[in-house]
Amino acid sequence: MLNLGILISGRGSNMESILKSIKKKKIPINPAVVISNKSDAKGLIIAKKLGVSIEVIESKNFKGNRTEYDKKIISTLVKYGVTPKNGLVCLAGFMRIISPEFVKKYKNKIINMHPALLPSFPGLDSQKQALDYGAKYSGCTVHFVDSGMDTGPVIIQAVVEIKENDTEKSLSKKILKEEHRIYPEAVNLFARKKIKVSGRKTHIS
Ligand code: GAR
Numbered sequence: 001m002l003n004l005g006i007l008i009s010g011r012g013s014n015m016e017s018i019l020k021s022i023k024k025k026k027i028p029i030n031p032a033v034v035i036s037n038k039s040d041a042k043g044l045i046i047a048k049k050l051g052v053s054i055e056v057i058e059s060k061n062f063k064g065n066r067t068e069y070d071k072k073i074i075s076t077l078v079k080y081g082v083t084p085k086n087g088l089v090c091l092a093g094f095m096r097i098i099s100p101e102f103v104k105k106y107k108n109k110i111i112n113m114h115p116a117l118l119p120s121f122p123g124l125d126s127q128k129q130a131l132d133y134g135a136k137y138s139g140c141t142v143h144f145v146d147s148g149m150d151t152g153p154v155i156i157q158a159v160v161e162i163k164e165n166d167t168e169k170s171l172s173k174k175i176l177k178e179e180h181r182i183y184p185e186a187v188n189l190f191a192r193k194k195i196k197v198s199g200r201k202t203h204i205s
Contacts, residue, residue: 001028001029001030002028002029002030002086002087002088002190002191003029003030003032003080003081003082003083003086003087003088004018004022004029004030004031004032004082004087004088004089004090004187005032005033005034005035005077005080005082005087005088005089005090006018006019006031006033006034006035006047006089006090006092007034007035007036007037007073007089007090007091007092007094008034008035008036008041008043008044008092008093008094009036009037009038009041009093009094009095009096010038010041010042010043010093010095011041011042011043011093012034012041012042012043012044012046012047012092012093013043013093013176013179013180014090014092014093014113014179014180014183015034015043015046015047015090015092015093016043016046016050017179017180017181017183017184018031018090018092018183018184018187019031019046019047019050019052020050020184021184021187021188022184022187025184025188027184027187027188027191028191028192029088029187029190029191030081031050031052032052032053032080032081032082032087033052033053033054033055033076033077033079033080033082034047034052034053034054034055035054035055035056035057035073035076035077036054036055036056036057037056037057037058037059037094037095037096038056038058038059038060039056039058041056043092043093044056053080055076057069057072057073057076059096066097066098066099067099067101069096069099070098070099070101070102071101073102074102074105077089084105084106084107084109087106087109088109088110088111088187088190088191089106089109089110089111090110090111090112090113090183090187091110091111091112091113091145092113092183093113094112097149098110098145100147103145103146103147104147108144108153108197110144110145111142111143111144111145111155111186111187111190112142112143112144112145112150112152113140113141113142113179113183114126114140114141114142114143114150115127115138115140115172115175115176115179116129116130116138116139116140116141116175117137117138117139117140117141117157117159118141118143118150118151118154118157119150119151120135120138121133121135121138122149122150122151123149123150126138127168127171127172127175128168130162130171131162131166131167131168131171135162136161136162137159137160137161137162138159138160138162138171138175139157139158139159139160139175139178140157140158140175140178140179140182141154141156141157142154142155142156142157142182142183142186143155144197144202153197153199153200153201153202154202155186155189155190155195155202155204156182156185156186156189157182158178158179158181158182159178160174160175160178189204
C-alpha cells in the first residue's frame with residue numbers, strides 16, 4: 001500500500017477531512033505522517049487524536065536555505081516510507097513554497113489544494129482576490145505541484161457561486177466545504193492509480 005505524508009502549517013481541516021475519509025471510505029493508502037513547519041499548528045493536535053504520527057520541522061528560525069529545509073522534510077517523509085516510489089505527499093494549507101529539488105524528486109507525487117479555480121487567483125488570499133475582481137464564480141482546485149506557483153496539472157475542481165452579499169469569510173466557508181469534499185476524492189483516485197498525467201493534462205479513469 002502507498003504511504004501518505006501530509007504537510008500542514010495551521011488549522012489542518014483539509015488534513016482532517018483526508019484522514020477521516022481514509023478510514024470511513026476505505027481509501028487504500030496508509031496515513032504515515034503529518035509534518036508541520038509550525039509547532040503550534042492546530043492540525044497537529046487533530047492528527048495525534050486520529051492516531052497519526054506527527055513531526056515538526058520548524059521553519060521560523062531555520063538556518064539554511066529552502067533546499068536545505070526541504071531536505072529535512074524529505075528525509076522525514078522517507079523515514080515514514082513516503083518515498084517517491086511508494087508515497088503521496090499532500091500539501092494541506094502548507095504555507096511554504098517548496099524547492100525545485102523537492103518537486104523534481106517527487107514528480108507528480110505531490111498534490112496541493114488551492115482555494116480558487118486555477119489558473120485564476122493563484123498565490124495568497126485567493127478568496128479576496130475573487131471578490132475584489134468581481135468574479136461570479138470561484139471554487140477550489142486540487143492539482144499536482146510543479147515548479148511554478150499553483151501551475152501544475154489539475155486533478156479535480158469544484159465551483160461555488162459568489163453572491164452579492166458574500167464576504168471573504170462567507171466565501172471561504174463555502175469554498176472550504178468543497179475542499180473537504182474533493183481533496184479526499186483526489187487522494188482516493190491517486191491511491192487507486194486512476195490518474196494519468198500527460199504534459200499539462202490529467203486523465204481520470
Ligand atoms: C485552505 O483553504 C487551503 O485551500 C488554503 O489554506 C487553507 C488551509 O486550511 N491553501 C492555500 O491557500 C495554499 N495556497 P486548513 O489548514 O484548514 O486545511
